[in-house]
Amino acid sequence: MRIGFVGLGNMGAPMAHHVATAGHELAVFDARRERAEPLADVGARVASSAADAASGAELVSVVVLDDPQVIDVTTGPDGVIAHMDPGAVLAVHSTVTIDCLRAVDEAARERDVRVLDAGISGGVPGATAGTLLVIAGGDAATLDAARPGLAPWSREIVHVGPLGAGMAAKIARNYVQYACWAAIHHGQALAQAAGVDLATFEHIVESTDAIDSTKSTLGRRDVTRRPPSELGERGPALEAAAALGLKDLAVAEALGAELGVPLPGLTGARDGFPGSLGVTLEEEVA
Numbered sequence: 001m002r003i004g005f006v007g008l009g010n011m012g013a014p015m016a017h018h019v020a021t022a023g024h025e026l027a028v029f030d031a032r033r034e035r036a037e038p039l040a041d042v043g044a045r046v047a048s049s050a051a052d053a054a055s056g057a058e059l060v061s062v063v064v065l066d067d068p069q070v071i072d073v074t075t076g077p078d079g080v081i082a083h084m085d086p087g088a089v090l091a092v093h094s095t096v097t098i099d100c101l102r103a104v105d106e107a108a109r110e111r112d113v114r115v116l117d118a119g120i121s122g123g124v125p126g127a128t129a130g131t132l133l134v135i136a137g138g139d140a141a142t143l144d145a146a147r148p149g150l151a152p153w154s155r156e157i158v159h160v161g162p163l164g165a166g167m168a169a170k171i172a173r174n175y176v177q178y179a180c181w182a183a184i185h186h187g188q189a190l191a192q193a194a195g196v197d198l199a200t201f202e203h204i205v206e207s208t209d210a211i212d213s214t215k216s217t218l219g220r221r222d223v224t225r226r227p228p229s230e231l232g233e234r235g236p237a238l239e240a241a242a243a244l245g246l247k248d249l250a251v252a253e254a255l256g257a258e259l260g261v262p263l264p265g266l267t268g269a270r271d272g273f274p275g276s277l278g279v280t281l282e283e284e285v286a
Contacts, residue, residue, distance in 0.1 A: 001024050001059055002024070002057050002058050002059075003024050003057055003149045004028075004029075004050075004055075004060040005028045005029070005053065005063070006028075006030070006050045006062045007061075007063035008028060008032075008035040009030075009063065011120065011124060012030070012127075015061070015093075015127050015132070016039055016044065017039060018153040019061075019149065019152050020042040020043050020044045021043075021152070022151075024148075024152070027045045028044045028046060028047060029048075029050050029052065029053040033046070051078055051082065052083075054081075054083045056085065057088060058089065059088065059146050060084060060088065061149065062080070062091065062093060064094050065094065067096045067097055070092060070094050074108075075103065075104065075107040081104075081108050082111065086111060086113065087112060088113055088114070089113075089114045090104070090108055090114070091116045091117075091118045091146055091149075092116070092118065093120050095170055095171065096167065101163060105163055114139065114142040114145070116166075117167040118137075118150065119170030120134060120135070121170065132154045133156050134150055134154045134156070134157040135169050135173070136160060137163050137165035139163075140159065143159055180214065182265055186263050187205070188201060190256055190261045190263065193261045194259060249269060
């Protein structure tokens with residue numbers, strides 16, 4: 001394929017490298033030219049602008065930071081859309097708002113350019129190894145047209161649904177990750193304030209189901225947010241487990257207050273009962 005690549009940061013540069021070494025005709029651009037020049041050694045053309053990188057490309061991949069940068073490099077007279085051929089595909093890999101995607105798509109429709117939201121997960125190690133997960137939203141035919149250009153740096157391409165669906169899934173996935181990071185940080189702070197050795201606490205967490213039990217809730221949607229009264233014979237077990245969980249959270253809240261350790265995630269965890277706990281219990285109680 002003829003591919004344009006805009007944005008050569010820690011993720012974009014190794015992704016573009018995989019595209020070049022896979023034999024595609026590649027043009028690359030970054031506002032910092034020094035990030036683009038090494039790719040010339042593997043056959044890429046260093047473009048003078050984002051528009052230049054997009055000119056004649058069948059697929060343009062955009063890997064920049066945020067909404068303003070995506071809008072800047074894609075729309076307007078100097079953006080890639082104005083210089084793409086009708087029928088070409090613009091893939092937005094940046095994690096941005098759905099409103100940003102809509103704005104890009106609206107501009108693209110005027111040029112008959114097809115837009116794909118193709119969020120990426122796997123971090124710099126995944127980009128370097130070429131094993132990123134692509135979380136895609138858009139028309140199936142658009143995704144199929146882009147696949148040869150996405151394949152060199154990905155291990156799997158998941159088509160979530162129409163435009164915006166992939167980005168919504170990526171945003172939700174990121175929320176789960178960062179919320180878990182925050183919970184671990186707050187738990188460590190609470191243990192340390194109580195005089196617990198952090199290495200010992202780490203061993204306890206890793207040796208129990210504190211982390212694995214969070215994974216087990218995925219996919220168990222049947223009783224989410226349903227009160228025990230609607231669960232028939234499963235209700236009493238759910239109600240008992242919810243009461244136990246609420247008690248444990250109350251104990252954690254009291255300890256945090258005593259030691260002066262804020263636990264901002266506690267309110268959200270408490271508000272998730274009993275429905276969220278019912279998701280975990282569904283298979284056990286069935």
